[in-house]
Amino acid sequence: MIVKIDLSNDNSYKIYIEKLQALSFDRKVVVVTNPTIAGFHLEYLKSKITAKELSFCTIPDGEEYKNMKTLEMILESCFEAKLDRKSLLVAFGGGVIGDMTGFAASIYQRGIDFIQIPTTLLSQVDASVGGKTGINNKFGKNLVGSFHQPKAVYIDSNFLKTLPKREFGAGVAEVIKMAVCFNSDFFDWLEKNDLRDEKNIDIAIQKSVETKAYVVSIDEKEQGLRAALNYGHTFGHVIENLTNYKTYLHGEAVGIGMCMANALAVKLGLMTKEQEQRVENLLKKYDIPTTYKIEDVEDFYEHFFLDKKSSNSKIKFILPVGIGDCKITDEIKKDDVCEILKGF
Amino acid sequence: MIVKIDLSNDNSYKIYIEKLQALSFDRKVVVVTNPTIAGFHLEYLKSKITAKELSFCTIPDGEEYKNMKTLEMILESCFEAKLDRKSLLVAFGGGVIGDMTGFAASIYQRGIDFIQIPTTLLSQVDASVGGKTGINNKFGKNLVGSFHQPKAVYIDSNFLKTLPKREFGAGVAEVIKMAVCFNSDFFDWLEKNDLRDEKNIDIAIQKSVETKAYVVSIDEKEQGLRAALNYGHTFGHVIENLTNYKTYLHGEAVGIGMCMANALAVKLGLMTKEQEQRVENLLKKYDIPTTYKIEDVEDFYEHFFLDKKSSNSKIKFILPVGIGDCKITDEIKKDDVCEILKGF
Structure with missing residues (x-):
């Protein structure tokens, strides 16, 4: 099923709630993920996604890494992949991955597109929709960030099969x-x-x-x-x-x-x-x-x-x-x- | 004289080209500047500006400091001044100050207002108008940043009297x-x-x-x-x-x-x-x-x-x-x- 989110300034987008469809992009793509999600699901994602040039950025797993240093790691991956203004970031993981990938997309060369493929219940029902991006710092959570809407959100509840029970409850x-x-x-x-x-x-x-x-x-x-x-x-x-x-x-x-x-x-x-x-x-x-x-x-x-x-x-x-x-x-x-x- | 810049989404603003008028803000304000400009003009600025709470952030002078580290210094000043979402940043200096202050404003708590008071010819005729913000990194210039329009630009050519001849030419x-x-x-x-x-x-x-x-x-x-x-x-x-x-x-x-x-x-x-x-x-x-x-x-x-x-x-x-x-x-x-x- 598809839920449409209506926003001004060409910011509208669709949220697909279904088994992940094949995605094909005629532009350079960097997928941002973490070792946990990559271990379970990256091969599956690779079988679903094609792009002009496809590369991957793996960042450490966990809220404690949702900071400026990790953001710079993502940006560095974008520069190394020589992304241009028409390129695309893909957030593949939970809320931390989504928030940081969206933030990186919003400031890389003053803003490029990104899409969300959330893999936790919390990010599927909440964090991946709405365009809030950000990182934490010593002053608190999500205090630095931007509003940057994704171009699409692909929600496949099959990813939840590997989700720990506590994380399911949190969602x-x-x-x-x-x-x-x-x-x-x-x-x-x-x-x-x-x-x-x-x-x-x-x-x-x-x-x-x-x-x-x-x-x-x-x-x-x-x-x-x-x-x-x-x-x-x-x-x-x-x-x-x-x-x-x-x-x-x-x-x-x-x-x-x-x-x-x-x-x-x-x-x-x-x-x-x-x-x-x-x-x-x-x-x-x-x-x-x-x-x-x-x-x-x-x-x-x-x-x-x-x-x-x-x-x-x-x-x-x-x-x-x-x-x-x-x-x-x-x-x-x-x-x-x-x-x-x-x-x- | 006043030049109006017409943009969509409430982003329009005015550019005042005249002797700096008295500015009064019913909100918290942080002025970002550098030691050179502060030395010449900060007392003058202080005589023109009143705010609910007014504080200052001085960053090192020069293009080589237009980087993530200095951006974090500005953000830190904002947190220390406990700026909220209704607060205001003031860029008081040349293009580097303007670009970095605008960028900080665009990501502090997902975006707050800022105004420009450019003091170099280059920033008065070009950099302060248009909302391009950003920082440099090892990959090149202005590669990380955002589009974030100022709420107003105040251009007073009296500031140019202390501008070195070479910088005047560059403008x-x-x-x-x-x-x-x-x-x-x-x-x-x-x-x-x-x-x-x-x-x-x-x-x-x-x-x-x-x-x-x-x-x-x-x-x-x-x-x-x-x-x-x-x-x-x-x-x-x-x-x-x-x-x-x-x-x-x-x-x-x-x-x-x-x-x-x-x-x-x-x-x-x-x-x-x-x-x-x-x-x-x-x-x-x-x-x-x-x-x-x-x-x-x-x-x-x-x-x-x-x-x-x-x-x-x-x-x-x-x-x-x-x-x-x-x-x-x-x-x-x-x-x-x-x-x-x-x-x-």
Whole structure:
């Protein structure tokens, strides 16, 4: 099936959710991947892709390598392959590969095309769609980057067969995020169907991608609605930061963050206890963590201000309104947040 | 006087050519400059600018520092000043400062605003207008960067009073470039008027900026016409590269490059000998170099392929058609180019 994402300035593109088709490019192509994905799937990809000149750039696997140094490795590969302005980058891997390849494409010779072939559930349902690119640095996550839309996204759920169970759960957290924020029918469906059942996964991917496409087409550069996709992330980023990005996968931290946002929503009367429980149950069904022991509530709160989504010392929270709707607000009192945090 | 540059997607902006007005910003601002400009003009700038929070980032002076390391210094200053998505960068200096500040602005938190206050003639007539940003690396010049338009450009020719004579000449080379490519009346005017005469300089800046604004508004991302602004640059970049960016200022290398392009145009019947001489005379009037001793013609030719403007092994030449018009072509025979180079 195909989901179209409608954007201005010739930025529109299609997301193909199907077995990877044969791809042929009459231009130079560099595929960016990592050793893990390459080991499982590179031969398969090679059988599917032809180009005028095809070369490969393998970067180390893991969030800790999502930095300027690795970005320079990708750029160096592009120069060595003598890519020109008409050449193409292919991101073949998870969210880290996608974000860094997109960023490299956006600044190589002031911008060339790239496509996404995401191989993790998290990147298939979320990261590969929408054109956010970036790298981390000592100040935080994704603080340097660009908006650069891919020319196409090819999502083949067969790649998920080699995905570790924890990473699958981390991806499901983002699926649940979409449902809670935007689509109560989808949430109901998720409660009734197991995504580990092969027949269901493409439906869940499609629903998630449709939701994301809708949000991004309304607000490409996150000046309003798109911020809602950060539900769970305001808290999640702090958890990742406090644990040095080592204890939790991104999606896992988001899962915990959603539970914190829900608790705040319940306190403020935006969500019922029963709805909060339903979300928690769904997360637990996939072994996604839902609690985190906070050592120092004040310190946790201070960490919000390191996050780029806050501006002028106001923190932006995304709070669910029941299930299927949400609100973006920077008017939450510190006391309310801290009280919730103390309860965790 | 004000020149407006019309672009799509809210990218339009105004170029103010006048004594610097008082500027007031209700947001955090970081001014990027270098020790040379700061020494001459920073106190003056401070007397003109107010902001919610104002800080300064001083980077080393010179083309050799236009690299990733210095870019990271600028980004670090932004993080330390805790700039948010609504903050502003100010480029206060020549082309290097402008290109790097613009690039930093385009990738800091996926893009924030910046303005240009150019202090060299070259940046006033050319580099500060049009949104090309970038850095150099071992593969060549401006090979990593972005298109990111400033929100405004403030051109005050009073800053030129402290500009070394050679740098003034290098700027004039770009003024002559605009006239030869696009405007024969302007060229005639340049022959009759001396830019070292204070009353003439604002007129020359205005004419140059109007020309650039016209070209960029038609072709913001250099998919066609804008390439004409690279007249003299195809050859000039090779000269800069072969001399390790040390012998010639950029504008000087462009001056020599224009003479090479003219010689090629004469050979191909696009320009008369007399027209070629008029351009050369004008360059010489400002002591801009017009010759370069080529040691190895084959090697010089090979260097074209390092330049990003070439694609698929075809080199794009910008050749004047008489004075006031030009053509962009990638159909020039190697033999013709080499014959011209041998004559230099």
